[in-house]
Amino acid sequence: MSLDASQFEAFSASELAFLAEDELITILPRQNLSRMDFKGWVQPALRALRRSEVPLWLAVILKRQDRCTIIYPNWLDATYLKTVLEAEGRDSASFAALPYMWQELSDTILAEAAEDCQGSVAEIMRTLQELKELRLNKLRQGVLVNNDSHLRMDGIGSAELNLVKPILSKTMRTLQTVKDAQEVETV
Amino acid sequence: MNLDLESIINSVGRRGTRTRAEYTTAPAQRLKQWWVAERMAPHLLEYQLDLLNEVITNCRSLRDYIEETSLTLLDEAAVESLGEETLRDVKIKLLLVETELERAKFVARAYKRTRMAKIDLLPYYYLQQQESQSGIMSKDEWVYCHHRTELEASSYYKGFLNAFPTELQGLTDEDGHISMIETPDMDKPVVVRVNTDIGTLKIGSEEVELVKNGVYLLRFSAVSDYLEFVDIL
Structure with a gap:
């Protein structure tokens, strides 16, 4: 019924996958589908061979029914990812720009629509894996909570963030307590 | 074409x-x-x-x-x-x-x-x-x-x-x-993405500038009055 304590610290991988399914993605419909009223929002009519933007979950259903082709986002491309990988290697202090949910998005897109890929799926996967490891290493070594007031972490991905959030949060909280105690002592 | x-x-x-x-x-x-x-x-x-x-x-x-x-x-x-x-x-x-x-x-x-x-x-x-x-x-x-x-x-x-x-x-x-x-514990650290330039806030003993699109780990109490300007991640 209730939630356990760890759920107030971070989101689980399946919850993140759920959140990522709301990201919008471009598809190339194979057949027409008239306008749909989902009550809270409206999906405009899909026309065959005209690009449309739809939520990822909707794209996946259409894809499974063979009713659309998924257009890969610009960043999900081996050449682009390699330049990111290079930039990532050069700069040890920050994260190169990728969408916040890059891991969840690429997992779903590659699993559901490998055949729609313009380049080599294996190459993209390999580069993604290298990126993932490099960034994780960076997180393990580089992120130092040496400050009780704030830590800036631009460019971090959701999977990475939720992995380190519990420990970072706890560390910063401890530092705050120590700092408060010091201040009391000096007064 | x-x-x-x-x-x-x-x-x-x-x-x-x-x-x-x-x-x-x-x-x-x-x-x-x-x-x-x-x-x-x-x-x-x-x-x-x-x-x-x-x-x-x-x-x-x-x-x-x-x-x-x-x-x-x-x-x-x-x-x-x-x-x-x-x-x-x-x-x-x-x-x-x-x-x-x-x-x-x-x-x-x-x-x-x-x-x-x-x-x-x-x-x-x-x-x-x-x-x-x-x-x-x-x-x-x-x-x-x-x-x-x-x-x-x-x-x-x-x-x-x-x-x-x-x-x-x-x-x-x-x-x-x-x-x-x-x-x-209102000082529990949370991660937020700032969606509007907020300016400089005093957090603990430091002054921190919160810039649009920046992602920060900071204590909840520091941003609790600015919840409409940040997305909690």
Whole structure:
């Protein structure tokens, strides 16, 4: 019924996958589908061979029914990812720009629509894996909570963030307590 | 070639941005943001009664659509009059609506469950807050919280409190220096993405400039007055 304590610290991988399914993605419909009223929002009519933007979950259903082709986002491309990988290697202090949910998005897109890929799926996967490891290493070594007031972490991905959030949060909280105690002592 | 050009124009045109704006501001999507924030924030956030009602009303309409459509699909004569292509469209729309309904229901349930779990953690505190600051809990949440504390108190009383002197039986005493009511840790660090330039805030002993699109780990109390300008991650 209730939630356990760890759920107030971070989101689980399946919850993140759920959140990522709301990201919008471009598809190339194979057949027409008239306008749909989902009550809270409206999906405009899909026309065959005209690009449309739809939520990822909707794209996946259409894809499974063979009713659309998924257009890969610009960043999900081996050449682009390699330049990111290079930039990532050069700069040890920050994260190169990728969408916040890059891991969840690429997992779903590659699993559901490998055949729609313009380049080599294996190459993209390999580069993604290298990126993932490099960034994780960076997180393990580089992120130092040496400050009780704030830590800036631009460019971090959701999977990475939720992995380190519990420990970072706890560390910063401890530092705050120590700092408060010091201040009391000096007064 | 022609088709391609047309699709490129369409993809950058108004059509795309309209979907984006409409989908991301749909009630279920907004409630989802509140669910995420509620999970990470140390104390109960303002109850989103109107938003939740909107989501529930939408869910009912979707459910009605599903019932109607399913009935039509059971009617052989009606199915035959539809034609094969329309039938396929009807079926896939049914599938899409069912999925949207389940997603919205999940968000609504997750939101309510998160709040209940938070009430479970600090029930006496929220009861006390409700008196001074009505609106922090919904009516049903208040009833739940109230019953919960009563049950707990009577169970403790029967179990062991009745053996104590009367002046030591209270569960919410505030005499002396230390209150018995546990309070949330407002300094719990949270991660936020800033969506508007906020400017410089004094956090602890330091001054921190919060820049648009910046992602920061900082104590909740520092941004609790700026919740509309940040997205809790």
